[in-house]
Amino acid sequence: MMVHTSETVRLKFFIDLLMHKRHPVMLVGTSGCGKSALLNEKLNSLSEEYAVCNVPFNYYTTSELLQRVLERPLEKKAGKNYAPPGNKKLVYFIDDINMPMVDQYGTVQPHTLIRQHMDYGHWYDRTKHTLKDIHNVQYVAAMNPTAGSFTINPRLQRHFNVFAVSFPCMESLNLIYSSLLDQHLKSSSMKFNPTLTRMTEPMVQAALQLHQKVAATFMPTATKFHYIFNLRDLTNIFQGLLFCTGETVKAPIELLRCWLHETQRVYGDRLLEEKDLEMLTKLQVDVTKKIFEIFLHLRRTRQQMVFALLCNTGKNVKYDIHLQAAAETPCCTKHVFTPLTLQELDETEVMAKPNVFCHFARGIGEPRYLPIKSWVDLNAILQDALTTYNELNAAMNLVLFEDAMAHVCRINRILECPRGNALLVGVGGSGKQSLARLAAFISGLEVFQITLTKEYSIQELRSDLANLYVRAGLKNLGTVFLMTDAHVPDEKFLVLINDLLASGEIPDLFPEDEVENIVSSVRNEVREGKRESSRVESLRHSPNKVLAPPYEAFHHHELAIAVNSASGPVITLPIFWVG
Ligand SMILES: Nc1ncnc2c1ncn2[C@@H]1O[C@H](COP(=O)(O)OP(=O)(O)O)[C@@H](O)[C@H]1O
Ligand SMILES: [Mg+2]
Incomplete structure (x- = not known):
């Protein structure tokens, strides 16, 4: 929920004016100062004549991927003209615009594509090498000057009206x-x-x-x-x-x-x-x-x-x-x-x-956020849960000492939060996965893990995630996505995970016709008010997720790389030191 302050009202005034006149707007500020929150709120409150396309950037965004994402909501009009369907005005929201990789010539390729579009109003078809004139679209963007490539090329920046967003006073x-x-x-x-x-x-x-x-x-x-x-x-x-x-x-x-x-x-x-x-x-x-x-x-x-x-x-x-x-x-x-x-x-x-407050302090199945009475009391509740779990699943032989119980409460607390994610860090064998499974079981959530084979590539991860979105978002089956460091053979996997954590939007996850199917199947629920979002992103309410990499393999150095090449959210996850 967004609460307006004098600063956000000031900013919103200018954003309203500029967007109405179709001038590009960019917000610049450090991580977590509310840029995305402000722009999302603005975009969600736009009238029916607007359509919105979210384009979150990350280290691996290429101009090709960007062009695919930008072209998706457009349709062919007369000749070489392309525009959003009907008379809609399309707003591209480019979050974290300065995240993509700078190539060896100092160029950020996705930026060049946007600049070309802003300068000339067109880009080229990548296969036919013909011109495409793009109409009725406009940009808003956000960037964090303390991350990624820090700055963006002045030839791109000059097109934007730039506003600084400071940390709220x-x-x-x-x-x-x-x-x-x-x-x-x-x-x-x-x-x-x-x-x-x-x-x-x-x-x-x-x-x-x-x-x-x-x-x-x-x-x-x-x-x-x-x-x-x-x-x-x-x-x-x-x-x-x-x-x-x-x-x-x-x-x-x-x-x-x-x-x-x-x-x-x-x-x-x-x-x-x-x-x-x-x-x-x-x-x-x-x-x-x-x-x-x-x-x-x-x-x-x-x-x-x-x-x-x-x-x-x-x-x-x-x-x-x-x-x-x-x-x-x-x-x-x-x-x-x-x-x-x-x-x-x-x-x-x-x-x-x-x-310790938890949702099962008075027994499982009575979700009320209460303090535990004592460790002994909590132990009895968790032992019960463990016994039931073991009857239904492959048995886990857990010894529930105080720290282990505290961890279950912590993980469960995060899982109960809307879109709660956690990164568990600890030496191998400290029980990260088992405790996460128990915590998920207590909240009645299913656990999903990828099965890594030799052929498992980023494409398979994409389709697994797409299935997960359908299960969690469409069928409403609460799911925990449990991922360990062994499930990350390629650093690029983390980029998808980063998108999932940052905005819930993974570009290009579903083919066009499937998106139509998904939208039409939630349309009724949206109309009846059972779902919040009236836009396509109803699927954003994605699964609850826990990432559980053991400490040794995913030590600081690698985590730092992952964080640098991805954007903020990985680092702002609740991180636990288990063990
Ligand atoms: N005016 C506000 N009212 C309520 N919550 C806010 C406000 N501004 C920021 N937040 C909260 O602060 C957090 C960080 O904001 P976010 O927009 O993600 O930061 P940024 O995109 O600048 O990194 C979010 O959880 C958001 O809900
Ligand atoms: Mg942001």
Whole structure:
């Protein structure tokens, strides 16, 4: 869901104007600052007279592949003219435009094709060598100047109206996540306790402050190159909080603990060293104290069940000023004072271990996001699940010690998220695949793996993925795509996986007639409102996926290459260190 802030509204104003006049637009900004989100929202809200064609770029995009993708939605008109069907205007959305490989002459071939089209309005038929005039199409693009080839050729760039997208400021972040959480907490169907509905402000403040501290403390280095924290992580934290309902979370402390759990998952699971984890706990305690201590202090000094929250500024306002007086003091009027009745809240209780939330804490088949009661309790549930699994499938002989159970909860949490993907990293034999299978079984998801043979090439992977899309997207069979490093004989395989993770769009996956079939078979469901998307990409709601490469074979160096040649998303997957 997109929340508009002053920055996005500003940008959208210009994008609207320019797109209406059919001028090409390009957004430039670092990974995870919301470029794709903004453009996708704009493209989805275009009127019926527009058609949209998504063209995500990656390292291996060639001009030939690009031309095929660009030509697909066009039809032949009179003579050498080509245009979208009817009087539609076609918008090509080129995401990550600077990702393709730079050849030895310094040319990026796909760019040259686009430039030729923009300069002359035509390109050539590759087999007949005849001219094709292309009409009624326009471009929007996004690029990240800190990845891929960094810049694009000025002869191409000059055609675009370029806008910088900066990482949203604190105010915007506050707005985005307050809107998300507030809407959830106040929704009547969620039936939250009224005291909880006032938790939005401190929760968002705490999340933003912690995010800032985490991003400033854990910097990427050569061995910790995946220490990159951006909007996606914040979104994941709130995604977790949105699993809570009035039934599962009754007191503020429970919501607070859920937030602590989510931050532990989103940030903690990515950290490599014990000392980084300790540092994270310290940051969590610091932030929690800073934001929520006000309450503690008041309670201690006055035994009042009143909670004053100081939000929006980082200023340290004296806590023990009388509430009324504080509200009347001009310098404090900016702060929001929220009276809140809280139950007992002290640090040991807030930070108590284990703090693990999962969807099966009260038994499988009762999906509610709740904290586990104890490890023993969880063990009994998982043993049951394992026994049932073993009755139905090839038996797995798993010993469910604490870490293994924690991993199952982590993997399951990701699988339950819409389009949740994970990269499990650990030495061979640490149980990545088995634990992932168990986690998938708990959520009632099927597991799909490719069968690698000598002849298995990228073509076979394409058709496997196409089948997977049909199963998951069309037939609605929840599926986990489990891939290990042994399944990646060729680096190009990762490019398909990258497309799958980045946008869900793998160019050229289905032949033209099949796309028609697929669209017509979901058309009714779309009409009846059972599916969200009214566009062809209804198949985007692709399978849940877990990639599980063992650590030794897929060590940092190779992962770094994969990440460099693919684009951002691989690196922004939740990564687990199993074992
Ligand atoms: N204004 C916004 N409202 C809600 N979510 C946003 C907003 N801007 C960005 N996001 C979220 O931030 C994450 C990263 O955005 P994305 O567009 O993928 O980044 P980019 O394409 O710049 O790398 C996405 O999960 C998106 O949902
Ligand atoms: Mg993007």
